[in-house]
Amino acid sequence: MKTVQALLAALALTALLSGTASAADPKVGADRHVAMGLQCETCHGPDKANPQEPTLQTCTQCHNIKALVEKTKNIKPANPHVSPHYQDQLDCINCHVMHGKTENFCDQCHQFGFKVP
Numbered sequence: 001m002k003t004v005q006a007l008l009a010a011l012a013l014t015a016l017l018s019g020t021a022s023a024a025d026p027k028v029g030a031d032r033h034v035a036m037g038l039q040c041e042t043c044h045g046p047d048k049a050n051p052q053e054p055t056l057q058t059c060t061q062c063h064n065i066k067a068l069v070e071k072t073k074n075i076k077p078a079n080p081h082v083s084p085h086y087q088d089q090l091d092c093i094n095c096h097v098m099h100g101k102t103e104n105f106c107d108q109c110h111q112f113g114f115k116v117p
């Protein structure tokens, strides 16, 4: 999914940002969450030496999938949060990349033109 270079870039970026006072206009999802008061540990677990890879369950601690599916049900031409292939179980970070540019996962095959926040 991600290249080693991209991961290193994410690492460098976070190191840079965590060194500054605060990101005034957070561009990436992780920083927007941190700006809301979340800590790195909320998504990566308490052990800083061995940070956990976030999973779908990491996100659904706070984001209710059924409510999300309902909220985006009128998006045309398709609801990004449910599909015949993955139902509502596609890992969030296929689209909502948290430390980098977000992706429209579906458009590998479709042309839905989603703008992923």
Ligand code: HEC
Binding pocket: 007, 010, 011, 014, 018, 029, 030, 033, 034, 038, 039, 040, 041, 042, 043, 044, 052, 053, 054, 093, 096, 097, 098, 099, 100
């Ligand atoms: C809202 C959840 C969330 C928060 C908060 C968050 N991260 Fe992440 N982090 C992720 C996700 C998801 C990934 C997987 C790659 C991606 O989406 O960019 C990731 C990836 C990383 C990576 C790249 C290595 C890897 O395992 O992919 C580093 C380093 C990292 N995070 C550090 C941090 C630090 C430091 C903080 C606190 C300033 C932080 N993260 C806060 C969700 C989060």
Ligand code: HEC
Binding pocket: 029, 032, 033, 036, 038, 042, 043, 054, 058, 059, 060, 061, 062, 063, 092, 093, 096, 098, 117
């Ligand atoms: C500890 C609670 C918590 C966790 C864990 C969490 N979020 Fe959030 N997230 C929030 C809150 C609160 C908001 C702001 C209200 C809203 O839009 O729902 C938010 C907003 C968002 C938004 C919309 C606004 C924006 O700034 O991007 C997206 C997309 C999002 N979260 C995705 C994720 C993903 C993906 C994960 C897992 C990697 C995740 N969240 C983990 C609490 C959380």
Ligand code: HEC
Binding pocket: 056, 059, 060, 063, 065, 068, 071, 072, 075, 080, 081, 090, 091, 092, 093, 094, 095, 096, 103, 104, 105, 106, 114, 115, 116, 117
């Ligand atoms: C196929 C790509 C994709 C996946 C996978 C995905 N999302 Fe989204 N998400 C989107 C798009 C596109 C939007 C913007 C919808 C719109 O235009 O209002 C969005 C919007 C959101 C929002 C903001 C909703 C609002 O309007 O308040 C949250 C929160 C969110 N997603 C969380 C998640 C979580 C949590 C997961 C995993 C359970 C997830 N998303 C999986 C594409 C995706």
Ligand code: HEC
Binding pocket: 078, 079, 080, 081, 082, 083, 084, 085, 086, 090, 105, 106, 107, 108, 109, 110
């Ligand atoms: C690997 C390729 C691939 C990906 C990625 C993919 N799809 Fe599809 N999708 C297909 C194919 C092939 C069909 C069948 C098309 C047909 O029968 O006309 C299909 C059919 C559908 C349909 C049935 C209606 C239609 O438009 O034909 C929906 C809805 C749909 N996909 C939604 C999604 C959503 C939402 C995502 C992202 C979360 C997604 N797909 C990701 C390949 C893909």
